[in-house]
Amino acid sequence: METVTLNSNFKSEEYFINMGPQHPATHGVLRLLLTIDGEIIKKVEPDLGYIHRSIEKMCERDSYQQIVHLTDRMDYLSANINNEAVCLTIENALQLEIPERVKVIRTIIGELTRISSHCLWWGVMGMDVGALTTYFYGFRDRELLNDIFEETCGARLTMNYNVPGGLMFDIHPNFVKRVKDFIAHFKTKLPEYDRLLTDNIIFQKRAMGVGILSKEDAISYGASGPVGRASGYSCDVRKHHPYSALDKVTFNEALRTEGDTYARYLVRIQEMWESMSIVEQLIDNIPEGEHRVATNAVIKLPKGEYYQKVETARGELGVYIISTGLKSPYRLKFRSPGFSNLSLLNHIAVGGKIGDLVATMATLDLVIPDIDR
Amino acid sequence: MNSALSITKNIHDWLFSIMPETAANIAEMVLIALVYLGIFAIAGLFLVLLERRVAAWFQLRIGPNRVGFQGLLQTMADAIKLLSKELTGTTKADKFLYNLAPYFVIISSLMALSVFPFTKEFQAFDINIGIFFLIAVSSIGVIGILLGGWSSNNKFAMIGAMRSGVQTISYELSIGLSLLTMVLITGSLQLSEIVEVQKSGWLIVQGHIPAIIAFMIYMIAGTAETNRAPFDMVEAESELGAGFHTEYSGMKFAYFFLAEFINMFIIAAIATTIFFGAWLSPFGITESIPLLGVFWFLLKALILVFLMMWFRWTFPRLRIDQLLTLEWKYLLPLNLANIMLMALLVWLNLTISF
Amino acid sequence: MKNEELQELIGNWSPNLEFTEEGSQYLNVTVPKEELHAIMFKLKHDDQSSLDYLFCLSGVDWGEELGVVYHLESTNFRHSLVVKTQIAERENPVIASVYDIWATAEFHEREVFDFFGINFTNHPNLKRLFLTDDWVGFPLRKDYEDNINMIIK
Numbered sequence: 001m002e003t004v005t006l007n008s009n010f011k012s013e014e015y016f017i018n019m020g021p022q023h024p025a026t027h028g029v030l031r032l033l034l035t036i037d038g039e040i041i042k043k044v045e046p047d048l049g050y051i052h053r054s055i056e057k058m059c060e061r062d063s064y065q066q067i068v069h070l071t072d073r074m075d076y077l078s079a080n081i082n083n084e085a086v087c088l089t090i091e092n093a094l095q096l097e098i099p100e101r102v103k104v105i106r107t108i109i110g111e112l113t114r115i116s117s118h119c120l121w122w123g124v125m126g127m128d129v130g131a132l133t134t135y136f137y138g139f140r141d142r143e144l145l146n147d148i149f150e151e152t153c154g155a156r157l158t159m160n161y162n163v164p165g166g167l168m169f170d171i172h173p174n175f176v177k178r179v180k181d182f183i184a185h186f187k188t189k190l191p192e193y194d195r196l197l198t199d200n201i202i203f204q205k206r207a208m209g210v211g212i213l214s215k216e217d218a219i220s221y222g223a224s225g226p227v228g229r230a231s232g233y234s235c236d237v238r239k240h241h242p243y244s245a246l247d248k249v250t251f252n253e254a255l256r257t258e259g260d261t262y263a264r265y266l267v268r269i270q271e272m273w274e275s276m277s278i279v280e281q282l283i284d285n286i287p288e289g290e291h292r293v294a295t296n297a298v299i300k301l302p303k304g305e306y307y308q309k310v311e312t313a314r315g316e317l318g319v320y321i322i323s324t325g326l327k328s329p330y331r332l333k334f335r336s337p338g339f340s341n342l343s344l345l346n347h348i349a350v351g352g353k354i355g356d357l358v359a360t361m362a363t364l365d366l367v368i369p370d371i372d373r
Numbered sequence: 374m375n376s377a378l379s380i381t382k383n384i385h386d387w388l389f390s391i392m393p394e395t396a397a398n399i400a401e402m403v404l405i406a407l408v409y410l411g412i413f414a415i416a417g418l419f420l421v422l423l424e425r426r427v428a429a430w431f432q433l434r435i436g437p438n439r440v441g442f443q444g445l446l447q448t449m450a451d452a453i454k455l456l457s458k459e460l461t462g463t464t465k466a467d468k469f470l471y472n473l474a475p476y477f478v479i480i481s482s483l484m485a486l487s488v489f490p491f492t493k494e495f496q497a498f499d500i501n502i503g504i505f506f507l508i509a510v511s512s513i514g515v516i517g518i519l520l521g522g523w524s525s526n527n528k529f530a531m532i533g534a535m536r537s538g539v540q541t542i543s544y545e546l547s548i549g550l551s552l553l554t555m556v557l558i559t560g561s562l563q564l565s566e567i568v569e570v571q572k573s574g575w576l577i578v579q580g581h582i583p584a585i586i587a588f589m590i591y592m593i594a595g596t597a598e599t600n601r602a603p604f605d606m607v608e609a610e611s612e613l614g615a616g617f618h619t620e621y622s623g624m625k626f627a628y629f630f631l632a633e634f635i636n637m638f639i640i641a642a643i644a645t646t647i648f649f650g651a652w653l654s655p656f657g658i659t660e661s662i663p664l665l666g667v668f669w670f671l672l673k674a675l676i677l678v679f680l681m682m683w684f685r686w687t688f689p690r691l692r693i694d695q696l697l698t699l700e701w702k703y704l705l706p707l708n709l710a711n712i713m714l715m716a717l718l719v720w721l722n723l724t725i726s727f
Numbered sequence: 728m729k730n731e732e733l734q735e736l737i738g739n740w741s742p743n744l745e746f747t748e749e750g751s752q753y754l755n756v757t758v759p760k761e762e763l764h765a766i767m768f769k770l771k772h773d774d775q776s777s778l779d780y781l782f783c784l785s786g787v788d789w790g791e792e793l794g795v796v797y798h799l800e801s802t803n804f805r806h807s808l809v810v811k812t813q814i815a816e817r818e819n820p821v822i823a824s825v826y827d828i829w830a831t832a833e834f835h836e837r838e839v840f841d842f843f844g845i846n847f848t849n850h851p852n853l854k855r856l857f858l859t860d861d862w863v864g865f866p867l868r869k870d871y872e873d874n875i876n877m878i879i880k
Contacts, residue, residue, distance in 0.1 A: 015528065017528045017529070017532075023614060024610050024611050024614065025611040025612060039532070039693055039694075048856055048857050049856065049857035049858060049859075052857045052858075054866060054867075056842075056867060057866055057867055057877075061878075061879065092752075126689065127611060128611045129611075129689040129690060130602055130603060130605065130609070130611065130688070130689045130690025131687070131688060131689040131690075132428075132432070132602075132686065133428075133431050133432050133686050133687065135432075136432040136433050136434060137432075137433070140433055196687075197689070200688065200689060202603055202688055202689050202690075202691055203689045205691075205692075205695055206689060206690075206691070206692055206695075217830070219779050219780050219802055220779070220829055220830040220831065221830045221831045222780065222781060222782060222829070222830075222831030224782075233802065234802075235802070240805060302750075303750060304749070304750025304751060305750055305751040305755075305809075306751075306752070307751075307752065307753065307783070307798065309782075316782065318782060318783050318798070320783055320785055320796075320798070322787060331785070331787050331788070333783065333785040335782060335783040335785075335798075339834060339835075339838075340831050340834070340835075342834070343830070343831055343833060343834035344830070344831075347830070353692055353693060353694065354532070354612050354613075355609070355612055355690070355692040355693065356692065358611050358612050372857065
């Protein structure tokens with residue numbers, strides 16, 4: 001880039017601007033301290049903690065059943081996958097034999113949660129780049145999923161459907177039919193998303209070549225989920241460390257190599273197709289059996305350390321439990337995907353315009369309670 | 374003529390009969406100004422309603438439908454609510470400029486309305502440099518936006534205002550040049566004469582290819598000029614919160630808001646006048662009823678307004694550098710070439726006229 | 728690489744490493760804090776270990792001493808390793824930052840500093856991340872007391 005020497009009277013000056021905690025693009029209470037030169041971002045410094053509830057400290061005094069409830073409130077858009085992560089950790093520690101039926105249902109609901117989360121993300125992504133209509137299209141389809149969840153467990157968002165040892169209730173008799181209806185419906189609606197936003201030339205110009213993250217940086221910054229996969233970094237926990245019934249299904253890991261905002265966008269769109277295919281493979285063959293195995297009323301994990309990774313809609317969620325054999329964990333750490341993904345924002349947003357920052361942030365798909373825990 | 378138009382004549386005669394000529398002229402001007410103010414304040418409100426209903430239609434929603442029949446009174450209620458709201462502001466704002474800004478914006482947009490020929494007799498001010506006047510007046514609005522953004526003492530407002538300045542100055546060029554292309558056919562800047570020329574075919578037909586290009590450029594630039602999506606860099610709610618009017622509330626905000634919608638109508642009305650024969654009916658089907666000219670004018674203008682709403686609710690927003698690239702690297706050279714083409718067309722008498 | 732091979736490989740680098748697989752699904756290695764940075768650097772850059780993905784960095788209060796636990800994975804070979812280190816001093820615990828090895832450590836170390844008060848040397852921007860700058864104490868330590876906000880059962 002050529003440099004222009006300006007008359008000293010017209011020297012450009014960097015200034016600070018406070019984006020958030022109440023700002024439409026930060027989706028919650030994220031506060032970004034921006035250093036800007038005109039329109040160009042020089043530095044992004046996230047300031048966190050506006051919704052920190054210290055879940056990790058609360059876990060140290062709660063019983064294991066209670067911990068599951070808290071995880072709903074972290075990444076509320078993939079609440080069910082968070083629940084599953086904690087339950088899996090506890091079940092592995094207790095070496096419980098989980099019925100096949102539970103595994104299959106967990107996987108189906110997990111994938112539906114992923115679709116639901118991506119629907120919301122897609123709507124918000126469009127809104128962040130200025131196409132307000134997408135929001136309503138995304139919500140239209142998400143609403144159907146929420147109805148299914150509501151029928152299954154009574155809650156639409158913070159589902160709390162998993163308990164250590166299985167599921168809180170068995171599925172509703174309508175479940176299979178409604179899920180099939182949804183898949184049939186969504187297969188006609190997902191191409192609509194492409195027509196409205198993906199193929200739009202303005203959107204492509206806004207997204208292509210913006211916020212580029214190389215594969216090396218993606219690994220170094222601990223990027224996971226669609227953010228990592230858009231950079232060509234194969235990081236799908238479902239592939240590399242399959243859990244529940246994910247080892248029984250075949251699906252493609254959505255991988256792209258460009259690493260820009262558009263690639264992250266396309267990865268998520270493709271993930272919706274893959275999730276639908278996973279659900280389709282399982283929905284007809286839900287095995288009969290118990291929906292729950294009995295556990296002790298007071299669960300005490302054997303002394304030791306347990307780590308479980310799952311793939312939420314945002315990336316790799318890790319649950320790290322250190323147990324001393326008591327009814328509460330000695331230390332419980334959630335490795336949240338949003339936290340690591342946020343740490344690379346400064347790296348990829350510098351040098352772009354304010355509009356680029358917003359588009360980039362939208363494809364990181366940050367959920368602030370997930371970061372603040 | 375007919376009754377509606379003779380009312381104005383009666384008022385005119387009556388005014389002149391009761392007071393001296395100068396006073397009557399002033400009284401008449403005030404009267405006309407008040408009528409226009411009334412009509413377009415209300416029209417602006419209905420445009421807001423139209424926008425909301427159109428948006429709802431695009432977005433699988435119903436839109437406002439409770440206040441009055443099909444929500445017709447919704448925006449009236451909103452306006453009353455805004456009137457009764459507290460006028461807040463930042464403490465370190467430049468109070469004088471801060472309060473002045475909304476009036477700049479609303480006055481400039483209302484001024485532009487005066488020259489439109491709604492029908493043959495319904496034109497407040499048939500100035501012989503009509504188009505020039507329109508372009509000049511409509512660019513005053515940006516001063517209001519700049520003042521508002523700068524004096525608010527808010528960085529988001531400041532960025533919005535600066536974007537607005539850059540954007541309006543750039544796209545003013547395209548608007549001017551695309552209108553100039555059409556002036557080559559009419560040979561006059563006076564709006565009534567431009568309409569007269571179109572009696573032998575609307576200009577978009579007369580000028581065919583270059584006219585269509587000019588129209589497309591005009592609509593793009595016009596959308597940018599009104600700061601509407603996909604060129605709403607000025608507000609860009611996901612980037613700047615609310616842009617230049619972040620710190621405005623109550624009626625001062627309503628002025629900005631109303632001005633946006635009146636400006637949209639102005640852009641559509643200019644296009645109607647220049648490209649689509651203003652109040653002329655298609656193929657002269659209602660030539661015998663002059664009052665229907667108002668209907669045709671509004672119909673054409675509203676179709677174009679709908680087009681702009683369609684843009685807004687479909688397209689994502691451009692980035693500021695792409696916005697400028699579009700203007701300076703694509704629209705402007707294209708426009709200049711288009712003028713040459715049109716000049717050639719007029720010179721060789723290749724225009725179509727019936 | 729199997730856990731045994733990994734243990735053999737890393738065991739040659741320093742005599743002060745303790746390995747254990749007890750009570751954990753991963754191979755655990757305890758590193759003295761003085762050697763931490765050198766070992767970590769080697770773990771990432773050695774062609775055979777190639778542990779280039781730091782997926783979890785947790786602070787732990789062991790009661791007597793504070794600890795930091797690093798969960799590492801190799802994206803090439805898909806083997807994992809847990810590195811643990813302990814700091815005996817509670818008043819002013821200091822440990823080397825691994826920010827220059829894995830960039831993700833910047834935020835994770837700030838979190839640990841925020842909640843456990845462990846100082847990471849050479850960290851570019853070590854300050855409170857979640858809590859306010861004037862917060863007293865380190866909430867995730869076991870001896871932290873707050874009679875107003877904490878409910879003890």
